[in-house]
Amino acid sequence: MFRSGAFVAEHISPIDDQQVQPNGVDLTVDAVFEQVEPGRIGRDDKQIGERRELDPDADAGVPTYRLSPSGYVARYGETISIPEGHVGYVLPRSSLMRNSAMLHTAVWDAGYTGRGEGLLEINHEIELEQGARIAQLVLARADHEDTYDGSYQGENLD
Numbered sequence: 001m002f003r004s005g006a007f008v009a010e011h012i013s014p015i016d017d018q019q020v021q022p023n024g025v026d027l028t029v030d031a032v033f034e035q036v037e038p039g040r041i042g043r044d045d046k047q048i049g050e051r052r053e054l055d056p057d058a059d060a061g062v063p064t065y066r067l068s069p070s071g072y073v074a075r076y077g078e079t080i081s082i083p084e085g086h087v088g089y090v091l092p093r094s095s096l097m098r099n100s101a102m103l104h105t106a107v108w109d110a111g112y113t114g115r116g117e118g119l120l121e122i123n124h125e126i127e128l129e130q131g132a133r134i135a136q137l138v139l140a141r142a143d144h145e146d147t148y149d150g151s152y153q154g155e156n157l158d
């Protein structure tokens with residue numbers, strides 16, 4: 001069973017009322033990266049290729065990313081903690097999708113805490129204000145034996 005947005009909100013910070021939706025919580029874009037070196041997925045290890053952080057255009061008043069068609073890694077502005085007994089899924093905000101862009105995501109494990117990332121697929125030029133809502137996190141009840149203890153635990157925390 002999926003939990004309410006109010007429940008999800010208890011596991012995300014910072015957050016404001018505008019982010020709380022009936023079935024989940026909206027996530028904002030804090031930083032955008034372009035990968036510049038190859039990565040590697042081995043049988044027993046992995047390496048994330050080097051990235052370049054994009055500078056948003058500050059002249060617009062609100063810092064704004066002007067993105068051309070390509071793939072980018074977006075880092076969310078919120079720290080997310082997936083509670084035990086749950087699994088998280090992040091989906092794109094529909095307005096992103098309606099603008100020919102997509103956010104690709106993976107599984108958010110019980111016990112994970114951090115400011116995670118998603119893959120932005122941009123198919124047409126788009127402007128994204130830094131801090132704009134681009135995604136939504138939902139939580140479902142889930143059985144599990146262990147909790148998350150991987151290399152991304154605690155990532156991007158200040």
Ligand SMILES: O=c1ccn([C@H]2C[C@H](O)[C@@H](COP(=O)(O)OP(=O)(O)OP(=O)(O)O)O2)c(=O)[nH]1
Nearest residue numbers: 105106107108109112116117118148150151152
């Ligand atoms: O779209 C997503 C999905 C998950 N995560 C976070 C939460 C998740 O718990 C963690 C690790 O994900 P996963 O287990 O898929 O990573 P991995 O590639 O298997 O690495 P590791 O073995 O170090 O966990 O990354 C994201 O930031 N973005």
